[in-house]
Amino acid sequence: MLLIKCPWCGPRDESEFSYGGEADIVRPAEPDALTDEEWADYLFMRSNTRGLHREQWVHEHGCRRWFVLERDTVTYQFTENAT
Amino acid sequence: MPHRPQRRHALASFLNGRIAPGPDHPGMQLEIHPDHGYLNLRGDPGDEQFLQAVQATLGQPLPTIANTFTASTQRGRISNPSPSPTSSHTIFWLGPDEWLLVTGPGKENGKAEQLGKSLSGQCHSLVDVTGGQILLRLRGSQARKVLAKGCTLDLHPRAFKVGQCAQTTLAKTSMLIAQVDNTPTFDIIVRRSFAEYAALWLHYSGAGAM
Numbered sequence: 274m275l276l277i278k279c280p281w282c283g284p285r286d287e288s289e290f291s292y293g294g295e296a297d298i299v300r301p302a303e304p305d306a307l308t309d310e311e312w313a314d315y316l317f318m319r320s321n322t323r324g325l326h327r328e329q330w331v332h333e334h335g336c337r338r339w340f341v342l343e344r345d346t347v348t349y350q351f352t353e354n355a356t
Numbered sequence: 357m358p359h360r361p362q363r364r365h366a367l368a369s370f371l372n373g374r375i376a377p378g379p380d381h382p383g384m385q386l387e388i389h390p391d392h393g394y395l396n397l398r399g400d401p402g403d404e405q406f407l408q409a410v411q412a413t414l415g416q417p418l419p420t421i422a423n424t425f426t427a428s429t430q431r432g433r434i435s436n437p438s439p440s441p442t443s444s445h446t447i448f449w450l451g452p453d454e455w456l457l458v459t460g461p462g463k464e465n466g467k468a469e470q471l472g473k474s475l476s477g478q479c480h481s482l483v484d485v486t487g488g489q490i491l492l493r494l495r496g497s498q499a500r501k502v503l504a505k506g507c508t509l510d511l512h513p514r515a516f517k518v519g520q521c522a523q524t525t526l527a528k529t530s531m532l533i534a535q536v537d538n539t540p541t542f543d544i545i546v547r548r549s550f551a552e553y554a555a556l557w558l559h560y561s562g563a564g565a566m
Contacts, residue, residue: 281422281452282522286508289525334530335523336422336451 275349279332280340293329295319296341322346365390366490366551383498384562388555389491393464394545395457396450397471399480406478413474414457414467419449425521425534448521448532448545456532458491458545490551494558495541502562503533503542513540527557 275287301307301315320326326346331339343352367388399406401420411417419426428444445467448456459467464486471482494502504511506527516522521534531546531554546554 283422285524288508334525336454338451 275351277330277342278351279335279338281336281338282332285332285335289332289334291331291333293331293339296327296329325352363487366548367555382496384494384496384502386555386558386562387493387495389493391461392486392491393459393462393467394485394489395459395464395468395471396483396485397455397457397480398453398482399475399478400453403478406475406480409474409478410471413470414445414447416447418447418455422449422452423520423522424449425519427536446534448534450523450532456485456545488548489545490548492544492546492551492555492558493541494544494562495539497539498562499540499542502558505561506557507533509533526554527561529554529557 276284277287277290278284279290298315301311304312307315323346325343327341327343329339329341331337344350345352367390397410397418399410401407401418407418407420414428416426416428425446425448427446445457445459445463448458450456457467464484468482468484475482500511500513503509503526507524509522509524510516516535518535518537518540521532523530523532525531526533526544529546529550531544531550534543534545535541536543544554544558
């Protein structure tokens with residue numbers, strides 16, 4: 274089990290959280306202007322990083338807030354104070 | 357005459373039938389307080405006007421420290437409280453911009469009206485969620501041990517003290533747990549549809565803990 278540090282509630286058990294996938298993916302400002310490939314890339318394609326990975330979590334059974342953490346996908350270690 | 361639906365609390369049939377509120381275990385009593393009112397309030401804690409309007413209306417500040425609550429009586433801060441349920445109201449921190457106001461029985465409409473008036477024109481959300489939850493009170497020397505059986509929260513007195521609350525899961529059920537005194541007494545607010553399961557779980561876990 275991971276101990277996940279919610280920015281509001283502090284360290285809580287993984288079972289209180291839900292995973293929200295890769296962070297920092299920005300919705301294109303003008304979806305109409307995109308080709309199908311570009312749109313599919315935005316919707317479906319993720320980096321599948323080996324190593325440090327910025328990802329979204331939601332404290333679902335706690336304060337229900339979304340936040341971003343950096344985790345090493347090899348060791349599962351969270352980076353302290355990542356921005 | 358139009359039919360006026362009567363509010364029935366989540367554990368009405370539970371109380372009438374299968375298990376009486378007891379049998380009380382020597383180290384743990386489980387009480388059901390079904391009649392409180394609940395208001396969900398959201399607003400910007402960085403907005404002084406908002407904070408002041410709420411404080412002026414309720415006579416107590418909104419808790420802006422995460423996972424704490426404020427009680428209008430001093431019940432939450434003394435070691436030997438009266439056994440009566442929350443006499444006036446208690447405000448629980450739910451999120452950085454969200455609070456749960458638990459009022460005395462039948463007081464939710466009046467409080468909502470007062471708050472609505474003093475916050476009119478300001479950005480806020482105030483929702484009466486009274487039908488949706490129920491308060492269970494767990495008290496006794498074994499209460500902490502019973503909670504710890506089904507909860508991942510660090511409940512050691514060093515980490516979880518009187519005046520603190522936490523939304524967490526107990527036996528896989530989302531709920532809010534608050535420590536109200538050092539007996540210890542814990543108030544547990546659970547959603548209506550999970551109330552019977554939670555009450556049964558606490559009842560049987562308490563029996564097994566002795």
